[in-house]
Amino acid sequence: MGDKTIRTALCPGGSERMGRLMRLIAAGRVDPLPMTTHRFLFKDIERAFKMMQTKEDGMIKPLISFS
Secondary structure: OOOOOOOOOOOOOHHHHHHHHHHHHHOOOOOOHHHEEEEEEHHHHHHHHHHHHHOHHHOOEEEEEOO
16 A cells, blocks of 8 residues: 555544554554444445445445455
């Protein structure tokens, strides 16, 4: 993911909050997997965003895989 840029529109606090969260995850201090309720491939990201907006199927946090 070194060449990826993360853009957030749904994250309160914007890029600073996301940066802190990514550092905590990278350091192993936060494990996001227990919050993950749904998994999607990157090709299905539009469906994931629609489900996030409507909370369809009880979605809390999706995990997007790039491969």
